Amino acid sequence: MTLPHRVSSVACAWLLLASAGVQAQVQTAYPDAAASDPVRMGWMVGSPPPADRVLRFDDGSYFRFPALRWSVAHFRQLMPTVSVSRGLGAPVALPRALRRDIDALQFLPLRSDQPMSWEQSLAANYTDGIVVLHRGRVVYERYFGALQPQGQHAAMSVTKSFVGTLAAMLVAEGRLDPARRVADYVPELAASAFGSATVRQVMDMTTGIRFSEDYADPKAEVWAHAAAGNPLPKPADYNGPRSYYEFLQTVQPLGTHGAAFGYRTANTDALGWVLARVSGQSVAELLSDRIWSRLGTEQDAYMTVDATGTPFAGGGLNLGLRDMARFGEMLRNGGVFQGRRILPAAAVADIRRGGNPADFAQAGYRQLPGWSYRNMWWVTHNAHGAFAARGVHGQTLYIDPQAEMVIARFASHPVAGNAANDATSLPAYHALALHLMRSGKAP
Amino acid sequence: MTLPHRVSSVACAWLLLASAGVQAQVQTAYPDAAASDPVRMGWMVGSPPPADRVLRFDDGSYFRFPALRWSVAHFRQLMPTVSVSRGLGAPVALPRALRRDIDALQFLPLRSDQPMSWEQSLAANYTDGIVVLHRGRVVYERYFGALQPQGQHAAMSVTKSFVGTLAAMLVAEGRLDPARRVADYVPELAASAFGSATVRQVMDMTTGIRFSEDYADPKAEVWAHAAAGNPLPKPADYNGPRSYYEFLQTVQPLGTHGAAFGYRTANTDALGWVLARVSGQSVAELLSDRIWSRLGTEQDAYMTVDATGTPFAGGGLNLGLRDMARFGEMLRNGGVFQGRRILPAAAVADIRRGGNPADFAQAGYRQLPGWSYRNMWWVTHNAHGAFAARGVHGQTLYIDPQAEMVIARFASHPVAGNAANDATSLPAYHALALHLMRSGKAP
Numbered sequence: 001m002t003l004p005h006r007v008s009s010v011a012c013a014w015l016l017l018a019s020a021g022v023q024a025q026v027q028t029a030y031p032d033a034a035a036s037d038p039v040r041m042g043w044m045v046g047s048p049p050p051a052d053r054v055l056r057f058d059d060g061s062y063f064r065f066p067a068l069r070w071s072v073a074h075f076r077q078l079m080p081t082v083s084v085s086r087g088l089g090a091p092v093a094l095p096r097a098l099r100r101d102i103d104a105l106q107f108l109p110l111r112s113d114q115p116m117s118w119e120q121s122l123a124a125n126y127t128d129g130i131v132v133l134h135r136g137r138v139v140y141e142r143y144f145g146a147l148q149p150q151g152q153h154a155a156m157s158v159t160k161s162f163v164g165t166l167a168a169m170l171v172a173e174g175r176l177d178p179a180r181r182v183a184d185y186v187p188e189l190a191a192s193a194f195g196s197a198t199v200r201q202v203m204d205m206t207t208g209i210r211f212s213e214d215y216a217d218p219k220a221e222v223w224a225h226a227a228a229g230n231p232l233p234k235p236a237d238y239n240g241p242r243s244y245y246e247f248l249q250t251v252q253p254l255g256t257h258g259a260a261f262g263y264r265t266a267n268t269d270a271l272g273w274v275l276a277r278v279s280g281q282s283v284a285e286l287l288s289d290r291i292w293s294r295l296g297t298e299q300d301a302y303m304t305v306d307a308t309g310t311p312f313a314g315g316g317l318n319l320g321l322r323d324m325a326r327f328g329e330m331l332r333n334g335g336v337f338q339g340r341r342i343l344p345a346a347a348v349a350d351i352r353r354g355g356n357p358a359d360f361a362q363a364g365y366r367q368l369p370g371w372s373y374r375n376m377w378w379v380t381h382n383a384h385g386a387f388a389a390r391g392v393h394g395q396t397l398y399i400d401p402q403a404e405m406v407i408a409r410f411a412s413h414p415v416a417g418n419a420a421n422d423a424t425s426l427p428a429y430h431a432l433a434l435h436l437m438r439s440g441k442a443p
Numbered sequence: 444m445t446l447p448h449r450v451s452s453v454a455c456a457w458l459l460l461a462s463a464g465v466q467a468q469v470q471t472a473y474p475d476a477a478a479s480d481p482v483r484m485g486w487m488v489g490s491p492p493p494a495d496r497v498l499r500f501d502d503g504s505y506f507r508f509p510a511l512r513w514s515v516a517h518f519r520q521l522m523p524t525v526s527v528s529r530g531l532g533a534p535v536a537l538p539r540a541l542r543r544d545i546d547a548l549q550f551l552p553l554r555s556d557q558p559m560s561w562e563q564s565l566a567a568n569y570t571d572g573i574v575v576l577h578r579g580r581v582v583y584e585r586y587f588g589a590l591q592p593q594g595q596h597a598a599m600s601v602t603k604s605f606v607g608t609l610a611a612m613l614v615a616e617g618r619l620d621p622a623r624r625v626a627d628y629v630p631e632l633a634a635s636a637f638g639s640a641t642v643r644q645v646m647d648m649t650t651g652i653r654f655s656e657d658y659a660d661p662k663a664e665v666w667a668h669a670a671a672g673n674p675l676p677k678p679a680d681y682n683g684p685r686s687y688y689e690f691l692q693t694v695q696p697l698g699t700h701g702a703a704f705g706y707r708t709a710n711t712d713a714l715g716w717v718l719a720r721v722s723g724q725s726v727a728e729l730l731s732d733r734i735w736s737r738l739g740t741e742q743d744a745y746m747t748v749d750a751t752g753t754p755f756a757g758g759g760l761n762l763g764l765r766d767m768a769r770f771g772e773m774l775r776n777g778g779v780f781q782g783r784r785i786l787p788a789a790a791v792a793d794i795r796r797g798g799n800p801a802d803f804a805q806a807g808y809r810q811l812p813g814w815s816y817r818n819m820w821w822v823t824h825n826a827h828g829a830f831a832a833r834g835v836h837g838q839t840l841y842i843d844p845q846a847e848m849v850i851a852r853f854a855s856h857p858v859a860g861n862a863a864n865d866a867t868s869l870p871a872y873h874a875l876a877l878h879l880m881r882s883g884k885a886p
Contacts, residue, residue, distance in 0.1 A: 044752045047719035048688050054751050057523075058676040076745075077752055080500075082520050085593045088741045090533035150528045232675060233501040245491050276490035298531045300743060302519075308497050309487045309520055 030414040033123040036066035038146040038412075043070035044077070058232055069412040072154040072393065073128065073146040075318050076302060080231050082311055084301035084319075085288045092296025092338055094322060094329075097137040101439070107431035110367060110423035118432065124424045125394055126413040128153060129321040133329050133406040134436045136338075143321075145412065152299060152318040153410040156391025159303075159317035160268045162327070164376025165343070166286055167203050167271055168351055172344035176278050178203060185274045188245070193253040194270045201257050202271050203375050204355050208255035211264040221251070225266060229306040243308040244269045260362040261355070261373050265314035268376060272313025284311045294342050295330060297323040315391065321408055328397045328406035352387055352401070354379030367422045384433060392416040396425070403433035473857040476566040479509035481589040481855075486513035487520070501675055512855040515597040515836065516571065516589040518761050519745060523674045525754055527744035527762075528731045535739025535781055537765060537772075540580040544882070550874035553810060553866035561875065567867045568837055569856040571596060572764040576772050576849040577879045579781075586764075588855070595742060595761040596853040599834025602746075602760035603711045605770070607819025608786070609729055610646050610714055611794055615787035619721050621646060628717045631688070636696035637713045644700050645710050645717070646818050647798050651698035654707040664694070668709060672749040686751040687712045703805040704798070704816050708757035711819060715756025727754045737785050738773060740766040758834065764851055771840045771849035795830055795844070797822030810865045827876060835859040837868070846876035 030036070042053050055062040055071060057078040062071040071078065103119035122130065128147040132140035147153055155162075170176035176185075178200035183190035185199070193209040194202065201207045212220035224240055228247035241247040248270050255262075272283045279286045284303045292301060301319035303311035326337065331351065335343035355374035365371065372379045380386040384402035389395075394411025396418075407429055413421045473479070485496050498505040498514060500521040505514040514521065546562035565573065571590040575583035590596055598605075613619035619628075621643035626633035628642070636652040637645065644650045655663040667683055671690035684690040691713050698705075715726045722729050727746045735744060744762035746754035769780065774794065778786035798817035808814065815822045823829040827845035832838075837854025839861075850872055856864045 047716060047725070048686060048751045048753060056676075056750065076519070077523050077525050077748055080520050080522055081524070083595075088534065088593050091531065150531050152526075233499075243491060273490060282490070305520055307499065308491045310491060 030065060033126045033144070036069055036126070036414075037144070038066065038070035038073075041066060041070070043067060043146075044074070065414040066412075068393070068414075069126070069128070070146050072156075072410070072412050073151055075154050075304060076152075080305050081302040081318070082282070082284045082305050082309070083288075084284050084292050084303060084317070086297040086300050086323075087288075087293035089293075089296075091298040094133065094326065095137040097134075097139055098141070099139045102132070102140045102432065102435075105428075105431060105435055107427045110427060112423070116424060116428075118428055121424045121428045125409075125421045126411050127394070128410040128412055130407065130409045131321050131325040132432065133325050133332075135404045136329055136333075138322075138325075139436070141322075147321070147410060149320070149322065150299065152302065152320055154391075154395070155317040155319060155324070155389075155410075156315050156393060156395045157265070158324070158389040158391040158395045158397055159313065159315045160265075160376040160391075161389030161397065162287060162291075162317055163268050163272055163275070163283055163313045164203055165331075165347070165351065166275055166283070166290065167199070168347040168375045169290065169343050170275065170278055172347035172350070176274070182270060182274060185277045186270075188249055189270065189273070192249050193251045194248060196253075197257045199271075199274060202267050202274070204261065204359075205263055205267045205373055205376070206258050206261055206355075206359055207264070207267055208253055208257045208259065209262075209264060209266065210252040210254035211266045213264065222265070224250070225269075229312060231305060231307050234307075243306045244310050244312065245273060245308070248273065259359075261359040262363060263373070268314040269312070271376075272311070275313075276310075282309075282311055283313050287317075291327070291330075291342060292323075294340065295323070295326045295337055297326060299323055321410055324397055324410075325406055325408035328399050328408060332399050332401055332404070332406055351375045351377050352379070352385060354381055354387065357381060365419075367419055367426070382430070384430075386429075386433070390418055392418065394418065394421045394425070398429050400429070400433045403437050405433050405436055407432070473508060476569050476587070479512055479569070479857075480587070481509065481513035481516075484509060484513070486510060486589075487517070508857040511836070511857075512569070512571070513589050515599075515853070515855050516594055518597050518747060519595070523748050524745040524761070525725070525727045525748050525752070526731075527727050527735050527746060527760070529740040529743050529766075530731075530736035532736075532739075534741040537576065537769065538580040540577075540582055541584070542582045545575070545583045545875065545878075548871075548874060548878055550870045553870055555866070559867060559871075561871055564867045564871045568852075568864045569854050570837070571853040571855055573850065573852045574764050574768045575875065576768055576775075578847045579772055579776075581765075581768075582879070584765075590764070590853060592763070592765065593742065595745065595763055597758075597834075597838070598760040598762060598767070598832075598853075599758050599836060599838045600708070601767070601832040601834040601838045601840055602756065602758045603708075603819040603834075604832030604840065605730060605734075605760055606711050606715055606718070606726055606756045607646055608774075608790070608794065609718055609726070609733065610642070611790040611818045612733065612786050613718065613721055615790035615793070619717070625713060625717060628720050629713075631692055632713065632716070635692050636694045637691060639696075640700045642714075642717060645714050647704065647802075648706055648710045648816055648819070649701050649704055649798075649802055650707070650710055651696055651700045651702065652705075652707060652709065653695040653697035654709045656707065665708070667693070668712075672755060674748060674750050677750075686749045687753050687755065688716060688751070691716065702802075704802045705806060706816070711757040712755070714819075715754070718756075719753075725752075725754055726756050730760075734770070734785060735766075737783065738766070738769045738780055740769060742766055764853055767840055767853075768849055768851035771842050771851060775842050775844055775847070775849055794818045794820050795822070795828060797824055797830065800824060808862075810862055810869070825873070827873075829872075829876070833861055835861065837861065837864045839868070841872050843872070843876045846880050848876050848879055850875070 105118040106115045129143045183195035197207045213222045228241040299320040304316035330337035335348040355372035360372045378388045386400040389397040394413040398407040548561040549558045572586045626638035640650045656665045671684040742763040747759035773780035778791040798815035800815045803815040821831045829843040832840040837856040841850040
């Protein structure tokens with residue numbers, strides 16, 4: 001694999017950061033949420049913006065902290081994208097029953113004996129927006145920085161859970177056989193490491209593939225993946241793969257399929273290719289057709305694309321916060337949203353059931369004990385049966401069936417890996433779940 | 444002015460083609476509408492698309508006929524864009540009263556003694572979509588090729604009329620003084636040809652500026668304009684202006700301000716800069732805030748942007764067909780849409796009143812006798828008081844107040860200049876107006 005051109009590498013830093021597997025250390029040198037507020041910073045504001053407030057994709061300026069706090073809410077202004085259409089019908093409003101008691105809720109962050117309030121956690125996590133549904137009603141909703149209710153925010157690797165959900169749907173419908181090999185659906189992948197993996201192994205990221213997401217290593221495959229998917233013109237001296245699909249064909253085996261969970265973004269792109277072949281639609285079209293146009297969403301979503309128009313299945317989705325909450329509410333209700341069945345019950349049950357915690361344990365996520373990964377979802381296996389979609393910098397969709405609670409959160413934490421924000425988010429979510437169970441009134 | 448790098452020039456062919464002033468000859472060597480159908484051609488379809496069906500912005504492939512028939516409905520997949528948000532409310536449906544008698548309507552194309560039917564004209568014009576409103580109700584609606592009701596199509600220079608409408612609005616509100624000089628609002632333009640022009644002269648394109656849109660001439664200013672606005676990274680040897688605003692500061696005088704109408708796209712970009720300074724919002728934000736979020740639109744619109752995030756005021760708008768019709772219906776009703784005032788009556792009256800036909804005549808549009816140009820609108824001064832927004836390749840919003848008719852049309856004619864399609868569109872519109880006046884029943 002040729003090391004991609006430097007400019008491409010820098011430009012595509014966000015692609016590699018899309019890996020929630022990054023086990024970053026929390027750093028304390030960053031300005032806090034108020035000091036790094038993207039509106040206060042004035043990114044891309046003015047006619048023209050001041051030179052030091054212009055952000056670009058090609059020079060990587062857009063994804064340096066604190067600039068990334070603006071960029072995560074404005075990806076479409078930086079690169080080509082494809083719409084995930086909601087259709088033309090009227091949105092179906094989420095009922096609202098806002099509560100004032102949530103901000104003061106106290107919880108203990110992981111590894112801490114200092115209680116923190118829910119409201120304090122939002123700043124600690126660099127939250128851009130958060131919506132909490134309880135029994136389908138909006139009980140809490142806040143926006144910060146560059147995000148508005150009528151804006152779209154990068155979901156980063158939360159994208160993977162949407163793609164995994166589409167796959168689980170096609171499996172439940174009998175259109176996709178998880179026991180078949182990937183090469184049966186995509187012959188072009190036969191000679192790659194994916195060719196001999198089953199669709200199920202790709203869906204659960206238990207493939208044995210050589211795909212390092214260690215971006216300190218210039219030879220890590222994630223750099224080649226990012227350069228291949230960069231939608232900008234390739235440098236003249238670039239000789240690598242020129243699209244996600246071309247990259248996937250170069251992925252080499254490492255280890256054994258089915259032996260362990262290993263979080264590797266390339267799996268989702270391979271799954272996206274399988275879905276495209278099975279459905280005859282791109283992931284963006286399939287998502288629009290089967291889910292997005294049926295949920296009463298308020299806004300079109302969109303996905304970033306590579307130079308051949310392929311949506312970035314591993315991390316390219318951008319969407320409205322309330323719409324992400326709608327998607328979660330549908331899953332909480334077993335695939336039904338406001339009386340309409342969107343997904344087969346079996347697909348949702350398979351997501352919620354989760355995977356094998358023993359497989360998961362081998363990946364070494366110390367803050368996620370007993371969890372598993374199934375259909376591109378993170379499953380807690382806690383007493384509430386909670387499961388989550390997770391993306392770098394703090395993106396999450398957290399569903400707690402026992403508490404009848406859905407939390408959708410967008411954030412722009414300076415550290416990519418969610419290990420940096422789990423300490424002040426996961427215990428807050430669980431504390432809120434318990435609080436709602438204690439105090440919530442049945443509708 | 445340095446001649447821009449070749450790649451940038453090719454990539455930006457569409458920007459120069461955005462000039463409806465191109466007086467192209469009709470050529471007959473092109474495949475017809477059926478043979479060039481973009482769905483039939485299979486552009487960007489497949490996983491991946493075949494190599495000869497991949498379209499790119501940077502190599503100019505996307506805007507060669509017949510590929511442009513796909514591209515005009517998919518600009519966002521080729522370059523960065525900014526949303527023109529509709530907000531989050533429910534769309535306000537246009538009442539429907541579809542008529543079956545329109546397809547058979549006969550008319551005489553210009554310079555022809557062979558009658559043509561309305562339906563035949565749609566193929567002759569490479570129509571991608573057309574909606575006709577009569578007394579506010581949809582009486583006709585058709586889609587072809589790559590356009591769907593839930594898609595957005597390039598408006599090309601129809602964009603200018605939206606920008607001119609925003610300017611007329613701010614004038615009517617007393618926030619923008621058309622008698623003041625451009626340099627009073629944008630001091631950076633003081634040394635350019637725009638500096639000494641009045642805002643009114645810019646709004647009506649009667650400025651005396653050196654801005655050739657003759658793209659056969661590699662030294663034509665339109666090339667530098669296109670290269671400056673190209674959102675992709677500039678070539679290493681590029682020394683020209685790097686944004687629309689930087690380009691505008693280089694525009695030199697030619698002739699006398701106020702002496703004649705001359706269709707030059709740079710005027711609209713200069714007007715966009717004035718609007719940004721007066722409102723504190725980009726043209727996209729201003730359009731969303733003041734119009735798009737108040738019309739009950741079905742879809743967000745979007746605009747292409749340059750490398751500093753400035754929307755392309757001269758031709759960058761993309762929108763839904765029905766939404767364009769809504770905008771026209773609001774103007775037909777003097778600034779009111781379904782009972783809600785959107786624009787000051789004075790602004791709409793000033794658009795409809797038109798400009799000076801003597802100024803217009805000097806520009807030599809033989810097929811548009813007696814017309815004028817005012818507030819970036821084309822005014823027919825015919826017996827019906829019809830006025831229109833026009834963009835290359837056949838984009839139009841045609842409003843006939845006397846016939847209580849609005850026609851919104853997107854097209855992808857192989858020839859850029861509207862002279863190539865006016866012969867089979869303008870007489871068809873007028874024939875339909877007369878037909879609706881004869882046969883229409885009052886609601």
